[in-house]
Amino acid sequence: xxxxxxxxxxxxxxxxxxxxxxxxxxxxxxxxxxxxxxxxxxxxxxxxxxxxxxxxxxxxxxxxxxxxxxxxxxxxxxxxxxxxxxxxxxxxxxxxxxxxxxxxxxxxxxxxxxxxxxxxxxxxxxxxxxxxxxxxxxxxxxxxxxxxxxxxxxxxxxxxxxxxxxxxxxxxxxxxxxxxxxxxxxxxxxxxxxxxxxxxxxxxxxxxxxxxxxxxxxxxxxxxxxxxxxxxxxxxxxxxxxxxxxxxxxxxxxxxxxxxxxxxxxxxxxxxxxxxxxxxxxxxxxxxxxxxxxxxxxxxxxxxxxxxxxxxxxxxxxxxxxxxxxxxxxxxxxxxxxxxxxxxxxxxxxxxxxxxxxxxxxxxxxxxxxxxxxxxxxxxxxxxxxxxxxxxxxxxxxxxxxxxxxxxxxxxxxxxxxxxxxxxxxxxxxxxxxxxxxxxxxxxxxxxxxxxxxxxxxxxxxxxxxxxxxxxxxxxxxxxxxxx
Numbered sequence: 158x159x160x161x162x163x164x165x166x167x168x169x170x171x172x173x174x175x176x177x178x179x180x181x182x183x184x185x186x187x188x189x190x191x192x193x194x195x196x197x198x199x200x201x202x203x204x205x206x207x208x209x210x211x212x213x214x215x216x217x218x219x220x221x222x223x224x225x226x227x228x229x230x231x232x233x234x235x236x237x238x239x240x241x242x243x244x245x246x247x248x249x250x251x252x253x254x255x256x257x258x259x260x261x262x263x264x265x266x267x268x269x270x271x272x273x274x275x276x277x278x279x280x281x282x283x284x285x286x287x288x289x290x291x292x293x294x295x296x297x298x299x300x301x302x303x304x305x306x307x308x309x310x311x312x313x314x315x316x317x318x319x320x321x322x323x324x325x326x327x328x329x330x331x332x333x334x335x336x337x338x339x340x341x342x343x344x345x346x347x348x349x350x351x352x353x354x355x356x357x358x359x360x361x362x363x364x365x366x367x368x369x370x371x372x373x374x375x376x377x378x379x380x381x382x383x384x385x386x387x388x389x390x391x392x393x394x395x396x397x398x399x400x401x402x403x404x405x406x407x408x409x410x411x412x413x414x415x416x417x418x419x420x421x422x423x424x425x426x427x428x429x430x431x432x433x434x435x436x437x438x439x440x441x442x443x444x445x446x447x448x449x450x451x452x453x454x455x456x457x458x459x460x461x462x463x464x465x466x467x468x469x470x471x472x473x474x475x476x477x478x479x480x481x482x483x484x485x486x487x488x489x490x491x492x493x494x495x496x497x498x499x500x501x502x503x504x505x506x507x508x509x510x511x512x513x514x515x516x517x518x519x520x521x522x523x524x525x526x527x528x529x530x531x532x533x534x535x536x537x538x539x540x541x542x543x544x545x546x547x548x549x550x551x552x553x554x555x556x557x558x559x560x561x562x563x564x565x566x567x568x569x570x571x572x573x574x575x576x577x578x579x580x581x582x583x584x585x586x587x588x589x590x591x592x593x594x595x596x597x598x599x600x601x602x603x604x605x606x607x608x609x610x611x612x613x614x615x616x617x618x619x620x621x622x623x624x625x626x627x628x629x630x631x632x633x634x635x636x637x638x639x640x641x
Contacts, residue, residue, distance in 0.1 A: 216277045222246065223276040223298030225258055225268055227305045228335075228522060233258045234269065234345075242294060250307070252342040253314055256366040257305065257334070257520060260345040263352045266364070271466050272301045272521055275533070280526040297527045304333035304522050312631040313338045316624040321612040322591075323368035325503045326628060329603045331537040332507070332516030336628075339367040369469040372496040373610055376582025377433045378593045379491025381505065381552060382457065384430055385544060386450045387441050388551055395551075398426040398441070406436040411483045413439040413490065416581060430555045431563030433579060435490045442489025443482065451476040456543055457515075463501060464517045464540050472497040492583060503608035504540070506595045509552045510576075510603035513544040557600050565594065565622045573633045574600040579622055581615065589613055594621035598629050605632055 221244050225234040233254050237245050246261055248254070259267020261276075269276070279286070279296035289296050306326075313324040313336045326336040341363050343351065355361050365371060388395045402421035406413045413435050415421065421434045429437035455461070459474050474495040476488055487493030500518060508515035517538040524532040544552075556576035560568045564579040577596020584591055592614035597606040607625045614620040 219295060220277060220279040220298045221295045222261060223279075224300045225272070225276070226300060226302050227307050228303060229307065230302070231307050233303065233305065234261075236298075246345075248345045251346060252344045253310060254305065255342040255345050256339040256368065257337040258303075258345070260348040262349050267366070267467070268301060268303060268520060270468075272524070275299045275301055275524045280530065280532050282526075282528050285527065299532055300525050300527070302522045302525065303520050304328075304335060305337075305520065306335040308635060309336040309628065309631060310338065312336075312628055313624075314340075314342075316627050317611070320614060320620075321367070322610045322614075323366075323371060323499045323608075324624070324628070325368050325499055325608045326632075327503055327507055327518055327606050329507045329510040329597060329606050330516070332518045333522070333537075334518050334520045335605065337366075337368050337520075339365070339371075366468070367499065367610070369465070369467050369498055369500045371610070372470050372472070372498060373591055373593075373612075374493075374495055374582040374584055375491040375497040375502060376580035376591070376593055377435070377438075377491060378502055378578050378580035378582075378595050379495060379497070380430060380433065380438050380489075380580075381509070381556075381578055382454065383438055383442055383445075383489050384426065384555060385548060385552060386445050386453050387426070388548060389453065390444075390446060390449065395426060398429075400424050400429065400434075400437040400440050402429075402434050402436045404436065406439040406486070408443070408482050408486065411486060413486050427555060427558050430578075431558040431561075433559075433564050438489050439486045442485050445485075445489075447476050447480050447485065448478050451480075456541075457505060458501065458540075459497075463498075463504070464538070465500065466519065466521075467500075469500060470498050472501045491580065499608050499610050502593075502595050503606055505543075506578075506597060506608060507606040508543050509549045509556070510597040510606055511549075512546040513542050513549040515540040515543045553600060556596060560596070565596070565625075567622050568596070568626050568629070570626075570630075573598045573629060575625075575629060576600050576603075577622070577625065584613075590615050592619070592621040594625045596625060598633070605629075 222236045224232060227233055232249050234248050237247050257267050259265060259269040261269040265273055276298045279298055281296050286296050309326055313326065317324060317338055317340050321340055324336065324338040327334055343363050355363055402415065402424055404415050404418045404420040415435045421432050424434055424437050454474055454476060459472050462471060463469055474488060484493055488495055504515055504518060517540050519535055521535050523534045526532055553576055556578055559565045559577055560575050565577050568575040568577065575596055575598040577594055580593035581590040582593060592611040595608040597603045607628050609621040609624050611620050
């Protein structure tokens with residue numbers, strides 16, 4: 158073939174490359190525009206809340222920060238203006254809601270961070286905005302109604318007293334957070350003044366929200382999950398379980414002892430759970446399929462982030478075929494390297510009360526404009542069916558037994574029925590323990606779940622359970638008078 162015949166073919170090939178390249182880059186450009194549009198639409202809040210986004214400053218030059226209210230309309234945070242329109246962020250309840258409502262200076266925390274997008278935007282009527290513009294005034298930011306109950310928060314805080322730890326109260330069927338206390342606390346009205354002192358003190362953990370960020374060994378409260386796995390692996394004869402407790406369980410040179418070396422004698426699964434028999438649960442743990450148990454724990458959000466808007470830590474536990482006997486004995490009773498956050502334990506507890514359906518905890522109920530128009534209403538969200546209704550029913554009966562004849566008999570009363578699990582969680586080699594309680598009421602139709610951790614308090618029955626009782630009492634007494 159001559160050179161003249163080759164030139165048209167080369168030119169045609171060259172033109173095809175240009176056409177294909179043009180289409181490729183056009184498609185990439187369209188895809189990029191589409192992605193950016195989607196990202197902007199779905200991540201608008203995250204973009205505005207980013208500390209590097211100057212639009213926050215633009216919005217705050219036009220609007221002053223909105224109000225945060227309790228579920229009943231009590232002011233939890235507000236911006237006050239003086240005669241010269243100077244702004245001051247006020248927290249009328251001082252330290253009472255410090256960790257859950259948070260602060261909006263030196264960074265943000267709690268609802269102040271979670272709802273920042275709504276608080277700095279204003280959906281006031283156009284007529285009101287026009288009048289403010291003419292007067293040289295800012296517009297009021299939107300108002301957030303939370304799910305928080307002032308009375309329950311006060312009771313929970315008062316009952317914690319001087320102890321360090323956390324209390325969480327949630328609505329079982331919805332996931333609404335009714336009370337959340339973390340101690341030690343702080344006064345958000347003084348956050349600017351105390352900031353340097355707090356952040357420069359390496360020993361201070363005041364700014365840590367222990368309810369969502371505190372990681373603790375769960376102790377005997379973890380027996381809820383050990384029992385669940387045993388029930389799953391022995392669906393037809395779990396109620397035939399039997400063990401003779403002599404006060405300790407031994408394998409070679411490893412030993413698990415019951416609390417204070419108590420000998421529980423002949424126990425079945427229900428009595429093992431009610432009396433919180435460590436020896437029996439170490440024995441149960443050694444019978445479990447470790448890979449299956451690990452998979453069960455994964456479905457309960459261990460070793461992963463919780464579906465929770467608030468800043469939180471990851472609970473952790475590793476169970477697999479590589480888990481040694483010594484480690485398995487410890488895991489079975491919630492010790493060893495096992496760690497959990499109080500909010501996570503509350504979610505598990507509420508799921509049992511809710512027939513196995515785990516709900517996403519949430520604290521923002523709705524956003525309204527200055528004219529009272531609802532801008533956004535938040536709805537309950539499910540995290541999934543983490544156990545069957547039948548499994549939840551069995552666990553409910555086991556937890557009811559803890560109150561009726563076990564380590565939480567202080568909760569027995571004539572006003573309501575309760576179910577729960579106590580826990581003493583050792584956290585050092587000296588045998589010092591945290592006190593846990595987690596439970597719900599009433600047993601027949603659960604309404605609220607309460608989870609309590611008291612650092613270094615020792616026996617759970619002497620400290621955490623009585624606090625739970627007073628919280629339950631406050632709720633059901635208030636309900637009797639039409640407050641709930």
